Amino acid sequence: MSTPLAMIAQGHFTSTGAATTIELPKRPDYFVVRNRSLWGSAPTAVVQSEWYYGYADGQATCITEGGASALTATAIAAAGAGFTFVDLSDQTPGALVATGTAITNANPAVVSDAGNPAVGQIVRVFNTTGMLQISGIDFTVTAIAAGVSYTLGYLDASGFGAAATNADYRVIPAKYYTPYRRWVTNISTAAAAVISVSVAHNYLVGDKITVFCPDANFGMTEINGVQGTVTAVTANTITTDIDTTGMTAFAWPTSAVAAAGVTHPTVTIAGEVATKLTSTIDSTAYYGMYLDTGVVGANTNVMDWMAFSRDYTV
Numbered sequence: 001m002s003t004p005l006a007m008i009a010q011g012h013f014t015s016t017g018a019a020t021t022i023e024l025p026k027r028p029d030y031f032v033v034r035n036r037s038l039w040g041s042a043p044t045a046v047v048q049s050e051w052y053y054g055y056a057d058g059q060a061t062c063i064t065e066g067g068a069s070a071l072t073a074t075a076i077a078a079a080g081a082g083f084t085f086v087d088l089s090d091q092t093p094g095a096l097v098a099t100g101t102a103i104t105n106a107n108p109a110v111v112s113d114a115g116n117p118a119v120g121q122i123v124r125v126f127n128t129t130g131m132l133q134i135s136g137i138d139f140t141v142t143a144i145a146a147g148v149s150y151t152l153g154y155l156d157a158s159g160f161g162a163a164a165t166n167a168d169y170r171v172i173p174a175k176y177y178t179p180y181r182r183w184v185t186n187i188s189t190a191a192a193a194v195i196s197v198s199v200a201h202n203y204l205v206g207d208k209i210t211v212f213c214p215d216a217n218f219g220m221t222e223i224n225g226v227q228g229t230v231t232a233v234t235a236n237t238i239t240t241d242i243d244t245t246g247m248t249a250f251a252w253p254t255s256a257v258a259a260a261g262v263t264h265p266t267v268t269i270a271g272e273v274a275t276k277l278t279s280t281i282d283s284t285a286y287y288g289m290y291l292d293t294g295v296v297g298a299n300t301n302v303m304d305w306m307a308f309s310r311d312y313t314v
Contacts, residue, residue, distance in 0.1 A: 005030055005308040012036070017299040021086060024287045028307040029053040031083060031289050037301040038065070046074070049295035051083035058082050060295050081294030088286055093124065093170040100167030103131055107156040108142070111167045116144045122199055123150075123169040131157065131164035133258035137183045138172055139198045140236070154198050154236040155185060161254055184213065184265040187220055187250040192231065193242045195267055200235045203269065209238065213265035217253035220244065220265075227270050238267065 009024055031051040039047045048063040060082025062074045076082035099115035103125075117123050121141050128135045134155065142153025157163075182197035195211065203209065207230040214224045223244060232239035253262055289307065297303050 003310045005310060008307050008309045010304075010306040012302060012304045015297040015299060015301045015303050017293070017296065019290065019292045020296060021288045021290045022305060022307075024289060024307050026309055027053070027085065027087070027287055028289070028309050030308040031305070033291065033295055033303055033305040035297045035301050036304050037297070041065075045298075046295065047071075049076075049082065051085075051289070053085075055083065057084040058292060062295070076294050081292040083295060084290040084292070086286075086288040086290050088173070088288070093172050096126070096168055096170055098127075098168040100169065101165070103128060103134075103152075103157065103164035103167045105131070105157045105160040105163045107158040109152045109155040109157040110149050111152065111169075112149050113167060113169075114147050116146060116148075116150050117141050117169065117171055119144055122172040123152075124172050125152075126168045126170070127166050128164040129166040130162045130255055131160060132255040133160070133252050133262070135258070137198055137264060140200045152198075154196065154200075156196075160252065181266050181268040184211070184250075184267055187211070187213070187223065187244060187265075189244050189247065189249050191243050191245055193223075193228075193240050193244040195238045195240060197236050197238070197267065201233070201238065203230050203233055203238055205230055205232060208270040209240065209267050210270040211242070211265070211267050213250075215263040215265070217257050217262050218250060218265050219248045220250045222247040 008026060008028060011022070013020065029052070032048065034048045035046070038045055044066055045064065046062045047065045050061045051059070058076065058080040060076040060080070062076060064072045064074050066072060097115045100111050100113040102112040104110045119141055122138050123141055124136065124138045126135055134157070139152040140154055141150050143151040180201055182199055182201050184195055185198050186196040188194040208227060209230060210225065210227045211223045212225065213220055215221070223242065226242055228240040228242035230238050231241055
């Protein structure tokens with residue numbers, strides 16, 4: 001007995017030649033994209049690509065139209081440039097990657113690692129021998145040297161006593177709900193304190209935030225539990241109306257102190273901007289299909305797509 005497929009969504013887009021993601025209402029069992037611009041024109045190019053539930057990430061089955069309008073079946077192997085189903089509600093950390101050999105005590109810190117994560121991914125570092133004060137903290141990857149290193153662009157480790165001699169990591173899925181809790185890497189001593197965080201944030205001017213710094217090993221315990229308003233932002237800094245001029249300076253503990261156990265300071269949203277709706281419970285997670293460069297067509301090509309699912313699929 002077979003279960004018929006039912007269409008759950010369809011549409012089209014004009015390709016830029018770059019990878020893209022299409023949002024879907026549920027997980028599909030079959031997904032197909034056709035190059036409307038090239039179909040029937042014998043361009044010796046991929047004109048249709050298909051994905052079936054059970055395919056590995058990056059896999060696709062393709063139809064290539066030849067010079068004499070002949071159709072040839074081709075395949076994109078797993079981990080290739082095909083399709084990858086996206087479930088942004090899945091918050092399971094990635095597998096431990098234990099290929100890192102060092103982290104520089106520099107600004108920014110650079111990790112020697114042949115198993116590069118991607119730029120923009122969030123990594124949680126572990127087993128940072130010689131730099132235990134950052135072990136277990138999340139960081140945004142801001143640059144890579146393929147097969148050589150990746151950069152923790154929001155970590156100034158220049159004041160650390162020594163470089164790390166080991167560095168493992170797990171990729172952490174981006175959180176698609178608020179409030180966002182972010183690890184604090186610095187707080188300035190100023191009338192309008194600037195808080196630096198280890199992962200790019202989505203805070204907006206006018207947001208109400210609460211700072212948690214209960215551990216004297218990081219200094220500035222006077223700011224623990226203090227609420228403030230965001231007055232300016234960059235990718236990883238938050239300028240606030242909190243006056244820290246009379247407080248103890250923020251400072252990282254040594255690796256030896258961290259080895260005995262510390263509580264890392266954090267910041268989180270305490271309230272919403274008047275123009276934002278229910279920011280404290282907002283969720284932007286979605287199902288989607290990621291189309292890599294092997295299935296999106298060339299720049300300006302018009303691509304038609306359809307997604308199908310069986311009734312029992314949730």
